[in-house]
Amino acid sequence: MRLSSLIQEMMNTPSPIRQIMKMASRQNIINMGLDPDDVISYGGGWVGHHPPEGLREAYMKIIGDRESFHDAGKYSPTLGFEECREAIARMEKELFGVKLGIENIIVGQASTQLTHDLFIALMDDGDSILLLDPTYANYPGQIDMTVRNAKIIRQRVLDVDKWEYKDEGEMAEDFKEIYEREKPKIVMFPTPDNPSSQVFGDEFVKAVYDECEDNDTFLILDYAYKTQCFIPEPKYFSWSPTDHPNLIAVHSNSKWGRGLGRRLGWVDASSDVIDAMERVQQCSILCPDTMHQFAFTEYVNAALNDGSLKRYLEETRDAYKKAAEMTTKAIEEHLGMPYLVPQGGLYTLMRVDEDADEFVRRVLKNTGVLFIPGKGFGDSLKEAVRISYGPHVENPAIIEEGFKRVAKYLS
Ligand SMILES: Cc1ncc(COP(=O)(O)O)c(C=O)c1O
Incomplete structure (x- = not known):
């Protein structure tokens, strides 16, 4: 074969x-x-x-009514339903102070699929991408799968002898040196991180972002664990595409709401990136899941209203x-x-x-x-x-x- x-x-x-x-x-x-x-x-x-009880109840409401269940079986728009994108914008605003319009949001199947589609939307053959060492183990395979001859550059962020993360200033210096030399098209990392559970600080993230903006390249933050941050939240958790147009944030329902098998994720970014993602997603999944969007929208709006979220x-x-x-x-x-x-x-x-x-x-x-x-x-x-x-x-x-x-x- x-x-x-x-x-x-x-x-x-x-x-x-x-x-x-x-x-x-x-x-x-x-x-x-x-x-x-x-x-x-x-x-x-x-x-x-x-998962939250209110979310389960939102699903029951859909399943319990013949017409609602029928309605939940229709295709979604490729970008996701406007009501769902509005609920995401509201949630990001109320939880983290991020300012988003629905033109800044695309809903997808999960962050794994959205990351795959982002690589297609942003990278050409032979482009380079900077990942940290250590970082999420799935990224290298996802890059190899989507970009021919991609060059993966790694920045060491862990001091193995001391067994602690380098201090922010040192990480920012190392980054600038590598960035100037390699000019990667994308810098990407999770924060809070998998596998280290470290939360990258403002000084480092700002240094990375500034280089990306100055050179018109992209910083992708993988926010799979954004709601599970044990230390005071860094300022960049509230950055918006309007003030940080070269930032792309990837989100997922998998971890915060135990939605690992009820897959739904979204990306927020400048409208140019979202338009590009719409075109990719038309080919990759056509559209995100309708039932999960309906239940999520209903739950998030109600749970923001009564403070239960x-x-x-x-x-x-x-x-x-x-x-x-x-x-x-x-x-x-x-x-x-x-x-x-x-x-x-x-x-x-x-x-x-x-x-x-x-x-x-x-x-x-x-x-x-x-x-x-x-x-x-x-x-x-x-x-x-x-x-x-x-x-x-x-x-x-x-x-x-x-x-x-x-x-x-x-x-
Ligand atoms: C950093 C990171 N990003 C993405 C994912 C996958 O998320 P999703 O379930 O949304 O595809 C994981 C799962 O462990 C993860 O740790």
């Missing part, structure tokens, strides 16, 4: 995280002589809290902050290995001082505890693992148990 040369190439470099999740599949765990029900996983890059987000954020603290406390007490203090999101990074692929295999086989080896996020994490507390947020007692087991084995 003759598949495309692109996909043949890509199948030779499968996603490193998928590889490890395969290793932790039920059958493989049994093959290792372990009981799958006994495995404690810190591998999941997902959230475990419940803010309450829900605060409670959720506090629960993740608590899970993060329990995780780092357990690492400190039981393993004593260097870790990063999460500033938002679902993860911490722990340095293990040996090849992490080997470490993960060995620990899983001997304890039934699963970590994610760091290499897939960048070379800086070859000897580190990503630990996710996201799936355990409603059952945080389990968090300590895994570290106790690993400590017993390692000692």
Whole structure:
């Protein structure tokens, strides 16, 4: 069978995280002589809290009425329904102070699809893009899939010896040097970050943005974890396309509202970028999901009116902050290995001082505890693992148990 040369190439470099999740599949765990029900996983890059009740009720309203359900089966406009884009604009304004018109918003299937479409809309063959090291493991594959001969440049942001992020001034200096040399078309990173759970500071982000604007290139901020920020929010969380036309913000319902399987996301950006995205999206998905837009619009408007959205987000954020603290406390007490203090999101990074692929295999086989080896996020994490507390947020007692087991084995 003759598949495309692109996909043949890509199948030779499968996603490193998928590889490890395969290793932790039920059958493989049994093959290792372990009981799958006994495995404690810190591998999941997902959230475990419940979606808002008001959102569930909005879905029930649609499903409970024959005509509403019929209506929810129609195509959406490619950009998304105006009512949905208005609700997003209102939410961004009331939660973060971002000023958006509906001409600044396109609704899509999720941030993964929107990111893929953004690369098509913005990059030519051979263009370069700057990613951080470490960064979200899916970006390199998404770039290779959409841009022929793309050059991926990495900026090291983690000081591996000290096991802490470089200070903002140093990061800004490093950035300027790399940017001047490489002139990337796009700079992209998540904040709060996956895998480090660090929130990039205003000085660094402003330095990056200013270069992008001066050179008419783009800064893409991936806001998958924007509502799960544990520290005071940086000022750039409120930037708008009117005052920052070279900024593109990618958003998702996956993490804040536990919508990982009810996929809906959006991009806010200048109207030029949104027009370009409309053309790409006509070819990629035609239009976003109607039912999810209807339920989301109904819920967001009602929950902004009665204040319940803010309450829900605060409670959720506090629960993740608590899970993060329990995780780092357990690492400190039981393993004593260097870790990063999460500033938002679902993860911490722990340095293990040996090849992490080997470490993960060995620990899983001997304890039934699963970590994610760091290499897939960048070379800086070859000897580190990503630990996710996201799936355990409603059952945080389990968090300590895994570290106790690993400590017993390692000692
Ligand atoms: C930084 C980051 N961006 C994007 C995604 C994917 O988001 P979505 O579910 O909207 O495709 C993830 C998922 O883990 C993520 O961590």
